[in-house]
Amino acid sequence: MRWEELDQQACSLARTLAVVGDRWTLLILRDCFLGVRRFDAFERRLGITRHVLTDRLKKLVSYGILYKSPYQERPLREEYRLSEKGLELxxxxxxxxxxxxxxxxxxxxxxxxxxxxxxxxxxxxxxxxxxxxxxxxxxxxxxxxxxxxxxxxxxxxxxxxxxxxxx
Amino acid sequence: MRWEELDQQACSLARTLAVVGDRWTLLILRDCFLGVRRFDAFERRLGITRHVLTDRLKKLVSYGILYKSPYQERPLREEYRLSEKGLELxxxxxxxxxxxxxxxxxxxxxxxxxxxxxxxxxxxxxxxxxxxxxxxxxxxxxxxxxxxxxxxxxxxxxxxxxxxxxx
DNA sequence: CACCATAAGTTCTTTTTTGGAACTAACAAA
DNA sequence: TTTGTTAGTTCCAAAAAAGAACTTATGGTG
Structure with a gap:
């Protein structure tokens, strides 16, 4: 079974793991629950590479677990916050x-x-x-x-x- | 942060993920809770490669989450069963x-x-x-x-x- | 103006981890 | 003797992650 097929399995565990079941995602969410919201704060705290962090944040946003919220304009800066769906994790x-x-x-x-x-x-x-x-x-x-x-x-x-x- | 350092972090989530936080381990445990116990049954059901399955079962046994129990001798065959520690997952x-x-x-x-x-x-x-x-x-x-x-x-x-x- | 800093990425190369398939050991059954 | 079963191991190719440098837009300092 390839990892991308996982969210189509007839099993809620497999479907959930398709979203949060990789090495980093739950650690990112832990930090979210502790109040961390910004890209560089996640990076510093987790020692995750920027590439992987970008990818995981995108995935979490695409699944509606995090949402981006601007905290300044020019230059546009956004922070990542837990949605209701995310809080339910x-x-x-x-x-x-x-x-x-x-x-x-x-x-x-x-x-x-x-x-x-x-x-x-x-x-x-x-x-x-x-x-x-x-x-x-x-x-x-x-x-x-x-x-x-x-x-x-x-x-x-x-x-x-x-x-x-x-x- | 490298994956092997994870179980030494001062965080119970990180330590737990060092054990069960990879792509396959929780799916293996799901099958254990459904009653699956044997190598080839895990392999068939999960579509996991034998190499990775061997590795994950070894890891789960080494952490005391599963234990091996012989169900026949000559040739020795062992099945994997949830320990108390595993049941608590x-x-x-x-x-x-x-x-x-x-x-x-x-x-x-x-x-x-x-x-x-x-x-x-x-x-x-x-x-x-x-x-x-x-x-x-x-x-x-x-x-x-x-x-x-x-x-x-x-x-x-x-x-x-x-x-x-x-x- | 030149130079440094900040936040949030992207790009590149190397290393590690998986996937996939074939091979092995120790027997048992036909 | 050939085939089958169970639980692996070995090997090579493909995918993912680590690590470091580069980019973009902008703001501040001397």
Whole structure:
């Protein structure tokens, strides 16, 4: 599979990764959530090459995750800001950070801690059911094929052969 | 910044991406969560080259996210299974899928739907505060430097210059 | 005016990473 | 003996990223 075909796969994970699944994009978005907005600030902070940064910012704008907003004219200068769609990637960043805090930290603990403004406590994110509110783990979820996709995911859902090794 | 230096950054996102942040790893993990366990099943399903698949599986095993478990001897055959550490990446997958369901779906809706076994409803994940349980969005969170990192993240936290453009 | 600085790129060359296909080892079955 | 299965490895070509220099438009300094 080539990378450009990824956003046409019948899988929301693959489609999302087509947008944010490369080496740099999520690091750029992390900086966006920290308030960074300008080309040279991203460049300085990330140590990314200008060529790749240009490409990734263009891609994020083309997908509507960032938008350009002029902050001066003559010469025209624009900054990159998170759209609503981009802000909704916050759970992705939070879950990655939370896993890293738990599994990739040294003995100094998490470099950055998160405070829930409403309750004032230091928190980490939990993943909950939108319907009953309960906290969920991998084992609490069962997957099914969406109504309009029935019979069309034979290629995607793992067959018994894929799972059990039988032919 | 070179990719190998990423897991030494003072940022849990960067450290996590050092493990799962490449083109293929999260797709491999998606298949693991769907029950796929064997080399040739990953290869068939993903259309990944064997070379890259070997490399990624090795990396995932070395980080303790997958472990090898023999399912036959003579000839020795091993399958790859999610460890506890790997299972804890479920929120990452779920948040990526959920974003894709909302923003990258065509008019047929989500290809795969998720049922919460406990309550029986079709659900999507929400991100909640571990302390008060409330659902959170990007704007509900404030970040601070962890106690043992105070004064050591000057390089990391965006300076006023990065945010406002001032020098 | 000549010269330096700034922001946001673009262009060029080298290195690294993938893609694609063929080859290998250790058996098992026909 | 030939063919098949599983899990790789090897090799070469193509694509992507790193690194550094160049560009454009403009503003400020001496």
């Amino acid at each position: 916050h759970p992705v960043i939070m879950s990655l950070v939370s896993w890293g805090d738990k599994h990739m930290s040294d003995d100094r603990g998490a470099p950055i801690i998160h405070i829930h403004k409403t309750c004032g406590h230091q928190m980490h994110p939990t993943t909950n059911c939108s319907e009953c509110g309960e906290t969920i783990t991998a084992k609490d979820i069962r997957v099914e094929v969406g109504k309009q996709w029935q019979g069309k995911l034979d290629e995607f859902l793992p067959s018994r052969a894929d799972i059990s090794g039988k032919k | 479920h929120p990452v997958i779920m948040s990526l899928v959920s974003w894709g369901d909302k923003h990258m779906s065509d008019d047929r809706g989500a290809p795969i739907i998720h049922i919460h076994k406990t309550c029986g409803h079709q659900m999507h994940p929400t991100t909640n505060c571990s302390e008060c349980g409330e659902t959170i969005t990007a704007k509900d969170i404030r970040v601070e430097v962890g106690k043992q990192w105070q004064g050591k993240l000057d390089e990391f936290l965006p300076s006023r210059a990065d945010i406002s453009g001032k020098k």
